[in-house]
Amino acid sequence: MNARSFIIQGLILFIALVFSIRLFSIQVIDDDYKLAAQNNILQKIVDYPFRGLIYDRDGDLLVYNTPVYDLMIVPKEVDLEDSTAIMELLEIDHATFEAKYDKARRYSSILSSKFVEQIPNEDFARIQDQLVKYSGFYPLPRTVRGYEKSILANTLGYIAEVSRSEINRDTTNYYKGGDYIGKVGIEKQYEDKLRGKRGVRYKIVNVQGVVKGEFKDGEYDTASVPGQSIQLTIDSELQAYAEKLLAGKVGSLVAIDPKTGDILAMVSAPSYDPNQLSGRNLSEFGPSIMNDSLKPLFNRPLQAMYPPGSMFKTIQALIAMQENKLSPTEKIICDGSLIGDHAPPGIYDVERAIQLSSNNYFYKVFKRVIEQGDHDSRYIDARIGMEKWNDYISRFGLGNRLGVDIPNEQSGYIPDIQFYDRVYGTNRWAFSNIYSLSIGQGEVLVTPIQMANLGALLANRGHYYTPHIVKSIDDQGVIEPKLNDVGIDEVHFNSVIDGMQKMAESNFRVPIQDIIVCGKTSTVENPHGMDHSGFMGFAPKENPQIAIAAYVENAGWGARAAAGTASLVIEKYITGEINRPWLEEFVLKGDFLDERQKRELEAMNKAKKLAAQ
């Protein structure tokens, strides 16, 4: 054979050898290609869990999940010749389409990203059939919250897509972009119960991402675990009624079952329709609700702080009796000279003083608690007395958070020795500096729920269960409420409660047929406008079923708006109906607002109407 023939044959064998080695290296030695092949064909499909449902105390559904669809886009597969038809189908204009398409393409031309978020079920039904015609678009089912009744918005809270900072804060690394998370309210408090657990399915896909089957028969798939359902202590009928009564007003109302600490109703007014912060409504209505001057997102029962006013007198009487500085039958002459008073001059005991809300009587009673004569210096004496008094007060659940299972509870404020030392200097203050505390004015601040709790501990004559809104959770069953003892002997409550009964009976808006209501009104001085109207109480007197606190801002006398509202709620809860239509009409139509608030409320109502349309 020709020598050059051998060269050519050698070349052929050499190439075959090079190929064999190269193939051996990428097929047998290098594992990277096997991994890459798997990544190519595997699509991880997140199986979003159903969020736990929320029921009221009777098992009526309050919050459920409603399907929405994120429309996903894979820009590479989109035929832009269809864009006009797609724009019509999705009802978006050209500029929006371009912007969304560019955004998706900047992210990735072959990976999917959200094109239109949270298309409601009814809209989706309309476009579903058309959608299959256009390549590059596919729907991803999600769920958002739906609400059976338009109540309890502030307490329920809302969910929204998890923010970057929330993902960073999450130490368990659960959250991924696009997940929903409870932002406020119960949705936030019980997030880890409600959210459930994401599942993952691995699908084999072709190059277009079309699913071709299960990966290894689903061996690596995990099913999503639905969230725990939660039963609230809320009586939704009562809640709806209370919200109706407070509609158009600024204020709050809290009703508690004193036997358990169950929160039966909790109203923050003004409020909003929870559906307005669900799904794609959130971006539409969210900003206007958040920026509203009347702060509908401000959960007043837990966050609003007022001076307690006359409600505080019940506490002052109890502390004085427990300290043996006051006997329930002791007659004290009050001439109205110590402090301004609406009660007439005369002879007072505990019962009468509570009934008529005598400021001068409680000035004297509080003086006895503060000035116990333990030290010659009246300054040091006041310190000792103040310390004892603070000790009692904190056991009434004031000055600290009660520990309600709803986020953002405020603690209120009870001034103490340190506070007065800061203001006046150590040993430079005495009773004369702090006497306004005796009638619940001055630096003292409480929240409506703390006052409702006061009603509950008065009803229970010395103990209370920490107020709570969740009755049971699927996996934990009924949650045992925490019992707290106030440290006041039961006997001391008799005269206070009798006084509250008398006070309630003397107010024509409070008494309910066949039910003995015990209550205390409070007119909270408001330097910025009309006084706030407040009421705290419970009913019936024997075997109490409901404790309540109501505040209506800028409504003047406590005896007017707040007492009437609270009385109607009590009647509704105990009897299940309303036999005093005149009172209901008064409260519903009641003209409690000042001019400024009226104007603001009008504007808000107008916005709400627009939104509803």
Next chain:
Amino acid sequence: MRNDQLIYKIDWIVVLVYFILVFSGWLNIYAADYDPDVNEGILSFSQSSGKQLIWIASSVILIILIMLVDFRFYDSFAYIVYGVFVALLIFVLLLGQEVSGSQSWFQIGSYKLQPSEFTKFATALALAKFLSKSTRKTEDIRSQIIGFALFLVPMLLIIKQGDLGTAMVFGSLVLVMFREGMHPLILIIGIGVALLFLSTLIFSQTILLISIVVLTLLGIGLAAKTPSKIAVVVLAGIVAAGFVKSVDFILTDVLKPHQQQRVMQLLNPNRDPLGAGWQVTQSKIAIGSGGLTGKGYLQGTQTKFNFVPDQTTDNIFCTVGEEQGWIGSFLLLAAFTTLLLRLIYLAERQKSPFARIYGYAVVSILFFHFAFNIAMTIGLFPVIGIPLPFFSYGGSSLWTFTILLFIFLKLDAHRMQVLQRL
């Protein structure tokens, strides 16, 4: 009677390897196209495999026709066949269909034909005829120029069509010239130019120019003061420097954008894995995921789910690599190597120079296709888009390779008659 004789004279080893390749190619075309959701059989005409069966059947008819034609026809009509196909190449430039950037197709009904494919055997015939004339010496520079011209003409016409891959195939005929006595320096210079071209893409011009100057000075030193050698070295240095300077022009004006991309991709495979590098990346993934024994027939996921483009045609080897693994790939390499070495053996035993040279042309063309097709799928060469002989889907290519091969088998079967005739 003549046919009976032919059956004994034909080289059955080559025929056997041919049918093994065609049959396994057919099975792999089905596998590459296979969609588990669409339950179509291998014979379905909606599948490439069904259509390929038509091409295979018609190839068998072609084989019979080739065998029936007098063997002297190919020698006698070589120039005419060549002339006809070169004319077709010119026609297609004027009248042809443009398919993905290449104007190289004739549309006949629903079938498309690519004259450039058939030009391969026409050129092989013409080159064999020209070089086989005993009056010519391949060492003679005039003969060399005409020899080169015979395949450079169709090559340039095909480049003009925009099909660089097919055009490059004609370059493989240099091997024939080499076998027939061309000075090896031409081969060396050719490879040198290719290497220099690649270097210009990798290194900066400045570094290359400095290197050329250094090498030239070294060459002058080695030339040991012989003026003619010094002159050659200096000339080579100047040409090389000029070439380096003109590569920019070649890159931007000669190569098409997708070809530039593919060259750049080879040099840096991770440069653009989802864009220009997609094909190389995906074909390597498909082959690499096959492992030693492969995923099993029809079990490949990468080709089946269309991750590899052109999977039934240019990238058919991916299906073999993925489903049959290294062992299957090795057997394929072995089959091609056997075929090529057997063809060289046959060529060398020819009594007539025409048959021998034609045999080498067949070897060169098949070898080029085999080497560059597989090299591009395993990422050793830029994607140039040429089919794997006998394996890839497509009528034009299967017919061309069948005609190419069986003309040679026909010539081989009659090798003893050549002497008789003389």
